[in-house]
Amino acid sequence: MSEVRHIVFDIGKVLIHYDPEIPFSRLIPDEEERRWFFANVCTNDWNLEQDRGRGWEEAEAELIALHPDREEHIRAFRRHWHEMVSHAYESSVAILEVLIDDGHDVTMLTNFAADTFAEAKERYTFLKRPRGVTVSGEIRLVKPDPAIYAHHAESFGLEPSATLFIDDSEKNIAGAKAAGWQAVQFVDAETLREDLRRVGLAV
Structure with missing residues (x-):
């Protein structure tokens, strides 16, 4: 070097620290359901687009259109973001x-x-x-x-x-x-x- x-x-x-599990272990207590949610709804790839500059309103709307029954949990991702960066x-x-x-x-x-x-x-x-x-x-x-x-x-x-x-x-x-x-x-x-x-x- x-x-x-x-x-x-x-x-x-x-x-x-960063861990979405912190709030979502409370919001979606069932571990299997929570794993499904992160694998299929609020995925790492979806979140990366906010890191790339996409606004949260657009990001949430896109997912809610695909998963209308998950609206509350989708909106919770941004709403509870402060808990994810716990320390x-x-x-x-x-x-x-x-x-x-x-x-x-x-x-x-x-x-x-x-x-x-x-x-x-x-x-x-x-x-x-x-x-x-x-x-x-x-x-x-x-x-x-x-x-x-x-x-x-x-x-x-x-x-x-x-x-x-x-x-x-x-x-x-x-x-x-x-x-x-x-x-x-x-x-x-x-x-x-x-x-x-x-x-x-x-x-």
Whole structure:
């Protein structure tokens, strides 16, 4: 690995927890029914389109037309979103803040709907500390599309080969590497500390 001068963090499942099961275990108590709902109604692919910039009104209308009997649960996805991001990963946040405090160039690149990111930023104020963030829902591109890595690098003046990306998703890590970035897959904070030490960043 070459010298690292830029560190780019993903957010969900790296800095803050995300789990739709939290509210829906209450809203749809039956586990089998809940599994069916996430596999067939409010799917990951459906939610990704909000990360790509589609508005919630359009997203809900599309599903309600297909599943009118599930309207209440479909609308509950956005209504109870705040419960899904239940807590920050304090150990990871500590690493982020040490890197910033030590003068390293830290930015964030996230698949996130624009409106829910605005909420998250007010709730988890450490998200305001890095130099900047690329939010997929604001630019209508999602990881691992090569264009989002190029956009982020250009927006923040990053040299790809000197950029280290941290993300929990194997697909997104592969996308970053294809863009010429260095990248490590987030597993937990201690593993991240070891990964950072290997590239000369003591935290």
